[in-house]
Amino acid sequence: MSLFSKELAIDLGTANSVVYVRGKGVVLREPTIIALDSNKRVVAVGNEAKLMAGRTPFEIEVVRPIRDGVINDFETTESLLDYLITKAGGKRGIFRPVVLVGVPSGITPVERKAVIDAALHVGARQAQTIPEPLAAAIGVGLPIEEARGSMIVDIGGGTTEVAVISLKGIVVGKSTRIAGDEMNEAIISYVRRQYSVLIGEVTAEQIKLRIGNAFPLEKEEKMEIRGRDLVDGLPKSITITSEEIRKAIQPVLEEILNVIKSTLEITPPELAADIMDRGIMLSGGGALLKNIDRFLSHRTGILLTVADDPLSSVAIGAGKVLENYDFYKDALL
Numbered sequence: 001m002s003l004f005s006k007e008l009a010i011d012l013g014t015a016n017s018v019v020y021v022r023g024k025g026v027v028l029r030e031p032t033i034i035a036l037d038s039n040k041r042v043v044a045v046g047n048e049a050k051l052m053a054g055r056t057p058f059e060i061e062v063v064r065p066i067r068d069g070v071i072n073d074f075e076t077t078e079s080l081l082d083y084l085i086t087k088a089g090g091k092r093g094i095f096r097p098v099v100l101v102g103v104p105s106g107i108t109p110v111e112r113k114a115v116i117d118a119a120l121h122v123g124a125r126q127a128q129t130i131p132e133p134l135a136a137a138i139g140v141g142l143p144i145e146e147a148r149g150s151m152i153v154d155i156g157g158g159t160t161e162v163a164v165i166s167l168k169g170i171v172v173g174k175s176t177r178i179a180g181d182e183m184n185e186a187i188i189s190y191v192r193r194q195y196s197v198l199i200g201e202v203t204a205e206q207i208k209l210r211i212g213n214a215f216p217l218e219k220e221e222k223m224e225i226r227g228r229d230l231v232d233g234l235p236k237s238i239t240i241t242s243e244e245i246r247k248a249i250q251p252v253l254e255e256i257l258n259v260i261k262s263t264l265e266i267t268p269p270e271l272a273a274d275i276m277d278r279g280i281m282l283s284g285g286g287a288l289l290k291n292i293d294r295f296l297s298h299r300t301g302i303l304l305t306v307a308d309d310p311l312s313s314v315a316i317g318a319g320k321v322l323e324n325y326d327f328y329k330d331a332l333l
């Protein structure tokens, strides 16, 4: 490959998009969000668009183009790819860039083609895709080339993906639309039920990041939050505890646990034995929920480890594929 052509690995996540440039590492991370005006023209992308969420006048609409792990809005996804490729410097240099995009493992051939076409349409010279769980496994350093079972659980914003990998391929995999977003929604409905107070998605996420947890904390925490009182319609401030948030998101955690268990149930016994021995790796932003590893270990009896940089695992893995292309090329979709 030419020295002058940039090679980019792109994780188009439901919540965050991350770009890795071959030879440089992760250069960019932005929310997968786009703001559109009434003519569907792009007004803002990424961080700038996120600041607008929940605070826009009627004529501006803020959308998450990949909300459920699939492209549900082709044109905005194209705008997003264009923005990311340009901002990562992919359009500088003489030749057009080569792009490798992480896609959900359950993607249909039509959706996969849509991703490739979008990348080509915004100027890529060559575009390929890699299943996200495989990229995440490479990113966290699992020995995916060995004839042994490795399990990765990636908890993102819109989807949780569970995969058992051996010999560079996904042997069994499951995906569910229950992940970080659902935790936020569970927090919103808890606060409404318990306190008759309405809070927005941004506040719910702040609560989750600050005091959210999956298993009792050494020191339980409190947080003051603001919302709208549903009784008198006025702004109201309440104090909420980490125990309450744990209880509120419990159903979501149970659902994630069920996906892990049902994947283990269909895993060939030799590979399941490897996983018992070597444990399960957690990636994705949801892996940062306090004590999620302890909760899942407690309930499965298997050791869980949180990846070092769970928000970057997919992009790092896809980047490693670009950097060791011959070794990994049979792992590509």
Ligand code: ADP
Binding pocket: 012, 013, 014, 015, 016, 017, 032, 155, 156, 157, 158, 159, 179, 180, 181, 205, 208, 209, 212, 283, 284, 285, 286, 287, 288, 289, 290, 310, 311
């Ligand atoms: P995606 O791959 O779907 O874009 P990410 O891997 O970027 O998702 O993870 C985003 C999700 O992780 C969001 O739901 C976000 O709220 C959640 N998240 C990020 N940091 C934390 C944290 N410290 N605690 C709990 N959840 C977190």
Ligand code: MG
Binding pocket: 011, 013, 014, 132, 154, 156, 284, 314
């Ligand atoms: Mg992801």
